Amino acid sequence: MFRSRSTIGVTTLLLAVVLSGCVAESATTPSEAPTSATPTSSAAADPSPTPEASETTAGIALPDDCAQIYSPAMLSSLEQEGLPLNDPAVTMLATQNAALLGDLETLPTLRCSWGAPGSVGITTNVTVVDAAQAAAIETELAEGGFGCGDQGGGTVCSIEQRGVSLDDVPYVRGETHALRGNVWVATSWLNHPLDGYVEDILATLGA
Template sequence: MQTTLTADVPPLNDPGVTLLSTDQAALLELLDTVPTLRCSWGEPGDTGLSTNVSVVSADQADTVRESLNTAGFGCESQGDATICRIEQRGVSLDDKPYTRGETQAVQGSYWITTSWVNIDPDGYTQDILAALAR
């Protein structure tokens, strides 16, 4: 995955990237209270993604799943993980089409949040989950 992202949307952790890993207000509040590791791919602009990997309690994981269902995310079980997605297409103020979305996953005590714009790498969240399981 790192090779793909380095080729398709460099660099890793550009300090100018301010994209949050979720737009969900209640979940942003939770992110401020749990241990979290953040990374981003891309430069400030039209393409990139931002990911947080956080450690949550069982109650917090339940809160995340409930919040995502309420917010209209499509959720499915993959093994012992719940993976939820939402996507939006539109046209920017300067008439450029875009696709943006979020993918979130809860597996055990891990919560992964990713917000992306014009790039949604296939298998990205699953790759993170697999790395955490090692």
């Protein structure tokens, strides 16, 4: 798997966790603990590609659906864990960085989530970018405290946070971003290590 440096601790990028709904998307300060509110369905939970999803640059073409971004083995593994794919009640986003969220709203992207409202979840956006956009994303991640490193012909940046919710439930969460060729794989996770997950997506996409 990628062996990127990780930044441990609470940062302004990683905000409060909603254990009953995978994450909280509202802005909080680093000192605030996660709440237990359950999120409601929102447009962000729509797994369909954006209207520009059919556009491509030199490199990969954006897949039509989430099943196409995983190898059969990874897809089977996630399904066997009992994590539902694209539960509409999950509003967990692939990043809590405001600038990067703006990119995900405007660039060709496909959102995929695993899990139901609860204490375990993964959300990934596969996004088509050009060289200038990729460079800007990498700069934003590095300046935001992510540990970044060159891996497999691309860049992987990651960050991790451990804490305790208001209900005294320990949690671990983080983000991993991979940039290779014309693809950006942004993943946010809660209480679910990403062993081999991002690598599998890149290999399946041929990035």
